[in-house]
Amino acid sequence: MTFTHLTETQLDALKEISNIGMGHAATALSQMIGDTVHLRVPRITVSEIGAVPDLLGGPEKVVVGITLQVLGDARGNILLVFPRESVTLLLSRLVRKEFRESELDELSTSTLKEVGNILSSAYLSALGSLLHMTLIPSIPLLAFDMAGAVVDNILIELSEAGELALIVETDFWGDRPDQEPIKGHFLLLPDPHTLDVILEAVGGEG
Amino acid sequence: MTPQLRVGISELQVAQAPAELATFGLGSCLGIVLYDPGQKVGGLAHTLLPAPRQGREEARPSKFVSTAIGLMLEQLEELGAARERIWAKIIGGANMFESLHPSPEEGIGARNARCARELLAALGVPLLAEDVGGNYGRTVFFDLASGQVLVRSVRGGEKIITL
Numbered sequence: 001m002t003f004t005h006l007t008e009t010q011l012d013a014l015k016e017i018s019n020i021g022m023g024h025a026a027t028a029l030s031q032m033i034g035d036t037v038h039l040r041v042p043r044i045t046v047s048e049i050g051a052v053p054d055l056l057g058g059p060e061k062v063v064v065g066i067t068l069q070v071l072g073d074a075r076g077n078i079l080l081v082f083p084r085e086s087v088t089l090l091l092s093r094l095v096r097k098e099f100r101e102s103e104l105d106e107l108s109t110s111t112l113k114e115v116g117n118i119l120s121s122a123y124l125s126a127l128g129s130l131l132h133m134t135l136i137p138s139i140p141l142l143a144f145d146m147a148g149a150v151v152d153n154i155l156i157e158l159s160e161a162g163e164l165a166l167i168v169e170t171d172f173w174g175d176r177p178d179q180e181p182i183k184g185h186f187l188l189l190p191d192p193h194t195l196d197v198i199l200e201a202v203g204g205e206g
Numbered sequence: 207m208t209p210q211l212r213v214g215i216s217e218l219q220v221a222q223a224p225a226e227l228a229t230f231g232l233g234s235c236l237g238i239v240l241y242d243p244g245q246k247v248g249g250l251a252h253t254l255l256p257a258p259r260q261g262r263e264e265a266r267p268s269k270f271v272s273t274a275i276g277l278m279l280e281q282l283e284e285l286g287a288a289r290e291r292i293w294a295k296i297i298g299g300a301n302m303f304e305s306l307h308p309s310p311e312e313g314i315g316a317r318n319a320r321c322a323r324e325l326l327a328a329l330g331v332p333l334l335a336e337d338v339g340g341n342y343g344r345t346v347f348f349d350l351a352s353g354q355v356l357v358r359s360v361r362g363g364e365k366i367i368t369l
Binding site for chain 2: 049050053058059060062067102103141142143144145146147148149150151152153155156159160163
């Protein structure tokens with residue numbers, strides 16, 4: 001299986017399971033911040049590796065990236081990307097902390113890692129029960145830097161297998177009218193072999 | 207205004223003064239600069255990995271440190287550069303997620319930088335300056351009129367250094 005040969009049916013199946021997985025993750029986030037969180041799965045992109053930083057707002061955009069490996073019956077990476085403004089909002093709601101926007105202290109770092117952990121675990125457990133697989137997230141790692149630099153580690157790993165990345169992208173946002181929404185990207189980057197396993201499980205034969 | 211040419215991930219570009227070459231957001235990727243001060247021609251590559259896997263046909267030589275350097279040298283000579291005048295600078299090769307590798311020397315960033323140093327030494331191309339390693343991202347601006355390389359980082363507030 002190569003990413004370029006995905007059929008419409010297979011893309012729909014991937015979108016559907018991601019919708020369900022992210023639904024669980026959004027519920028978890030809602031409970032954490034005590035507000036409704038909406039989500040959508042706007043895109044499933046098969047993209048040239050080099051184009052991925054642009055999908056995140058450009059290679060120099062300063063973001064917090066939280067990355068986890070997917071372990072178990074399938075392999076891949078999860079990457080959560082929060083723009084700086086959303087990090088400020090998340091931290092002020094979760095730990096009532098002022099964020100000076102240049103460095104993250106230890107409490108802020110571990111809070112954000114925990115957000116990554118909870119979102120990923122909720123997502124993977126929903127995905128796993130749909131696909132009858134055991135999927136476990138590794139411990140989260142965090143970087144607060146340019147988007148290009150934050151993602152290139154994962155892209156390097158993918159690039160050993162080819163020139164393309166399959167990206168399941170999810171946006172989520174809160175809905176208090178009096179407050180700025182919290183925005184973020186949730187990216188699932190399955191490795192090519194894992195994509196076979198997932199497609200087989202959803203029955204979307206090529 | 208000086209024309210700026212943007213070099214994307216796994217791409218390389220060569221050009222002549224007064225152009226400026228730039229590549230954005232290097233993490234563990236390695237930026238490689240080659241320059242002939244006599245002709246004021248230079249190249250910039252944004253490489254991902256040290257070398258292609260053995261026995262594998264690779265469509266993109268600019269993705270690898272080992273193949274990008276040779277290709278850039280050839281293209282620079284086509285632009286009139288003299289091989290014996292060409293020098294190099296390298297930038298990037300960070301380890302963005304610190305606990306990803308127990309020892310940073312085994313991380314992909316460090317391996318990229320090591321590969322570049324070894325190959326440049328073997329080719330007899332002097333490595334004039336480097337800004338590699340650490341755990342932060344870098345953006346590179348390479349001015350072909352002066353041969354000056356500016357490296358911008360944003361972690362903990364914006365900083366610019368000159369190589």
